[in-house]
Amino acid sequence: CFACGVTHETPPFQLEMMEAITDPSIKRLMINLAAGHSKSSIGSVKSTIYELCKDPNSMSVLISKTENMAKKFLYQIKNYLTNELVYADTPNNLIEDWGPFAGGEAWSAKGFYIAGRQSVEKDPTVAAYGVGQHIQGARAHRIILADLADLENQKSAERVKDMMQWITQQPLSRVGRHGKLVFIGTRVGPQDIYSFLEVLPGYKVIRYPC
Numbered sequence: 001c002f003a004c005g006v007t008h009e010t011p012p013f014q015l016e017m018m019e020a021i022t023d024p025s026i027k028r029l030m031i032n033l034a035a036g037h038s039k040s041s042i043g044s045v046k047s048t049i050y051e052l053c054k055d056p057n058s059m060s061v062l063i064s065k066t067e068n069m070a071k072k073f074l075y076q077i078k079n080y081l082t083n084e085l086v087y088a089d090t091p092n093n094l095i096e097d098w099g100p101f102a103g104g105e106a107w108s109a110k111g112f113y114i115a116g117r118q119s120v121e122k123d124p125t126v127a128a129y130g131v132g133q134h135i136q137g138a139r140a141h142r143i144i145l146a147d148l149a150d151l152e153n154q155k156s157a158e159r160v161k162d163m164m165q166w167i168t169q170q171p172l173s174r175v176g177r178h179g180k181l182v183f184i185g186t187r188v189g190p191q192d193i194y195s196f197l198e199v200l201p202g203y204k205v206i207r208y209p210c
Contacts, residue, residue, distance in 0.1 A: 013208050014042060021047045021144075021182055026204050030183040030197050033208040040064075043184040044073040044146045048126060049080055051142065053098040057119035060126045061143040063171065065150055067130030071109050073146070074128040078112060131163060135170050142180040143171045149185055154192045163193050 001008055013033070020029055021043060033039055044062050051058050064070040080086055080094060081101035087093040095101065103115035111124035123137035131148055145167075153159055175181050187194055198205050 014038060016206065017042050017184075018047065020204065020206060021184075022050060024180075026180070027178070028181050028200070028203040029206070030194065030203055031206045031208075032185065032187050032194055032198075034210045035186050037208070039184050039186075040073065040146045041076075043182060044070075044144050045076045045080075047182075048077055048144065049094070052081070052101070052114060052125065053094070056114055056116045056125075057121075058125070058142070059119075059121060059123050059140045061135060061140045061171070061174065062126065062128045063131065063143060063145045064128075064147050065131050065153060067110075067128065067133065069147065070128035070130055074109070074111070074126060077126060078107065081114070132166055135174050137174075139176065140174050140179060142182070143175050144182045144184070145171060147185050148183070149188045149192050149194065151188055154188050157191065160191065160193055160196070164196055167193075167197075 014037075017031055017039070020026055020031070031039065031043065044064075048060050048062070051060060062070045062073050064073065081099065082095070084093070084095060087095070099115075101114045101116075107113075109128075111127035114125045117125060121139075123140065127135075127137070127140075129135055131153070148163070153163065171181060183194065183197055185194065197203065
């Protein structure tokens with residue numbers, strides 16, 4: 001804990017989030033909770049690291065309301081996969097236990113390929129995009145859409161409609177029927193993007209009160 005320097009037990013709601021995000025039987029998932037509860041750290045960063053350790057051939061796409069925010073998630077992931085100093089004060093070392101991860105093809109601010117990957121797919125191991133961008137490549141095994149909504153991009157019904165149309169045309173088409181699509185974020189209004197996603201058929205919805 002950065003606030004008090006004590007290692008706390010993981011709260012039950014975070015365990016529930018982790019289990020749902022990593023459960024291969026759940027293909028469509030939406031999680032809503034208040035800000036400041038590690039939703040992005042768990043949903044975008046740590047679940048992706050878990051997936052890479054489990055399957056080096058997996059391909060993930062991280063999407064947020066801006067490309068810069070998605071690239072920050074990507075930077076955190078790369079830090080865990082390549083920076084030995086992250087584990088200086090801990091008994092466990094992800095790089096020693098599951099790596100090495102560095103040494104694959106091009107590592108950039110927008111995507112990277114990990115070492116040890118044997119897939120013939122051309123798409124990056126992990127790639128980062130902002131809402132509205134064209135998602136390059138053919139497919140992804142999982143797409144995590146974190147913190148899509150804010151007061152600015154949800155202030156009109158037209159903007160919400162445009163975002164919903166983009167979700168249908170881009171992320172949904174990239175994962176197909178068998179890939180995983182996860183939405184995780186904070187509600188910003190009664191008619192925001194999450195209000196339309198939660199009523200779609202086939203979605204598991206987890207909501208935590210403030």
